[in-house]
Amino acid sequence: MTDMISLAPQAHSGVAAARPAAIPAVQSADPSVGSFSLVSGAQISGPSSLAAIVARFAADVETDSGVALDLVDAGARSGAPAISVEIDETGLASVALARGLRADGRDLRDADERYGLEIDSTGIRVWATTPEGIHRGLTTLRQLITSTTTAGVVELSGVRIVDGPRFAWRGLSVDVARTFHDVGTIKRVIDMCSLYKLNVLHLHLTDDHGWRFEVPAWPALAEVGGAGALGDRPGGHYTQADVAAIVAYASERFVTVVPEVDMPGHTQAVFAAYPELAPEPSPAAAQAEAFGLAIGTLDSDRGRTREFVRDVLAAVAAQFPTSAWIHVGGDEAFGMPDEAHAAFVEFAVSTVRDLGRHAVGWQEAARADVGPEELIQYWIEPTQLEGMFGANSDGAIEAPFPPEVMELVADNLAKSFGDVPAALAKGASILVSSNRTLYLDRPHADAAATVEQEATRSRVGLPFYPPATLREMVEWDPVAETPAIESDHRIGGIEAAVWCETVTNRDDLEFLLLPRLAGVGERGWSTHPTDWNEYVVRLAAASRAWNRRGWNWFRPASIEWPDAV
Structure with missing residues (x-):
């Protein structure tokens, strides 16, 4: 096999012996x-x-x-x-x-x-x-x-x-809305986080495709909103006992479970359960739906929306008592006027404060009146926008949606360039989740070691993201990656994310998580720059535990992995 990276220390001029075989690097x-x-x-x-x-x-x-x-x-x-x-x-x-x-x-x-x-x-x-x-x-x-x-x-x-760690918040966000992952799968993910010294599991509990926890005052959220998932995948939701089991399992391993209720966009599951909260149909929404994009947002001035938000966030606070933070979403509110979006985010943030917690929001939440008590999650890496939507032979951005819909999407993306500077100017801290280096649902760029894995590699991973190698996803630095950031001081932490549009089951999820999750631990914990040739020796040794635990992991053909033990 050509270009094979060997486990032998001498293949790396002795660097392999310089550091203990631990990830993150000590x-x-x-x-x-x-x-x-x-x-x-x-x-x-x-x-x-x-x-x-x-x-x-x-x-x-x-x-x-x-x-x-x-x-x-x-x-x-x-x-x-x-x-x-x-x-x-x-x-x-x-x-x-x-x-x-x-x-x-x-x-x-x-x-x-x-x-x-x-x-x-x-x-x-x-x-x-x-x-x-x-x-x-x-x-x-x-x-x-x-x-x-x-x-x-x-x-x-x-x-x-x-x-000791570089950053105090070292996390992984898992999308359980598009594909429902049962308690057993989430426990396996917690074990992976703990092994690589990640101390936060952020659960993306709600989205257009499903609602995954119980709100006693609004029972149809779980019963109706939780019944489905993306496409024909089975739905489901976590009972309060399920949530308690996940939180306890994580706490025993020093992992904090941070819940997210994504609002005011990404709320089609809410509207399925309670149509009275939905906006009036519009031509743009109908066009977008035909292309798999949901447009339609909660409005804090519509009907019982404020009561709904208070009840939902109170239920979250009660069921996730170990987290000082509640994630309120705030992203991709396509077609929502700026003033209405800001007003909604501010209401959600104030509700979280009233519950004695702090609010996290995706970077678009920085367009509202946030401050030093809030954490803004940076995800839209500017140079990735062209990769997300492709370019034609003339270099112009290709539009995957009708012009009316693309205008709404492009408007949100254009505003994203000012989000992090705005958040910093308002005193908020930044949670680094750049889609270039920390979105684990990118396709694998490395060729797989087996025909079966090569077939999975061609299927799993969002196709509008450029594929990424393991090396690209570990040889980077959070300060250099984040606009307007010059040191660690304004970074609250780092957090990877795995979205499940292409993930159909547990095996697909683990295929995207490993070996990449080890690199997330490396970047969140270690102050040392990572040298690929040295890192890959530690990574290959780490696979022994993955094999013994029966985790499904991606095997790049360019690395000489030890035999299963």
Whole structure:
């Protein structure tokens, strides 16, 4: 196979040995004397306050590597354990605290994710000042164990790691409206997020194609609005018990679930359930519908719309108690007058504030009166507009919709160039979700390793986005990617998104997420620029865990992946 990237360290002039085989790349790693062997039955010990975290780590290690560790309480053990876990702050000040915003609203120092990990000939030690920091350190250790396990024996090189995240918000948005993903699938996604130190799962719960959670005061939202999905895909919704299970599962893995109710556009499922909230039909809306584009928005001055918004956001706040933020959408309100759009966004934001939460909105929400309490999610990367709509032989943008409809779409896109500067001028922070580097529903550009995967690659991924390679989606920087941003200080965090127009099931979803999600973790956590030749060695080693967990992942033919274990 030509242009094969090998796992062998010597193929990269020694750079592979310079960094531990963990993703994201650690901030600081110094070699220690000797190495340490780990086998099933080795003891791991920590204080009782960390027992649940340690037990989950041991279960994950056994799943990923087959090595079964023996848990021993620190107060009851005799002799030195192979792995000791401690609350301690020694040496952690050498790594800066994260910048940005926490999705759970906690102070960055109270939710300190920094940790230390030391391996030498006497054993392994993991320490941090918070349980969350312990979880991050054990996650790195778990990756090192998985990448070096051979025939049930782990041989870990001596190293002292001190590590912490660049950004406090490191997220993934999953579209469950166009394709409904059940609780089991969402838990698998949470496991992927946790493995790569992503700490936010943003659920896009509502859109034109489906409404996915219960609002007691408006039962038809779930019963009628949730009955369908895109095309002939099965619908569904999360009961309140389902939501509670997802939130609890995520919280145990230090992932905050941020809910989104997309308004005032993307609301056809609302209108199907409650037609009295819908606008009058229009010729533009009829033309757009014929091309698969929905036009029609909620209006805060129409009928019971304000009551509807209050009830929906109150239900969200009650069902997602761990999130300090509620996403109110605000994007692609095609055909809505600017004043009406701004008024709606301002009403939604004020309602969120009244509930004691903060509002997130897509970048178009910056056209309303937002401020320092809000987070604006930047997604329309300017150079991608031509790629989204194509160009003819004369270089002119081709219109995929009738002229009347294209005029509405083009108007929204033209205004997008001022969104981020406007948000910054109003004091809001920016959540970086550029569609060029963080939209995981782009087609894969790399050729697949198998005929079957090549067939999937030709089908999955939005065709109006230019295909992207794994390398393109990891070798970039959030500051350089974001207009009007000159440093980390105004960035609240980064968040990838996977939209499900072409995703029909769990396998399609995972095919787009992996290996790309590892790169999202790299960009959100690590301050180091990523060198592809070094990164791909860590990435290939990471695939061992994907195989053992049965995740469906894309295998580029240009990378020499290890055999399934």
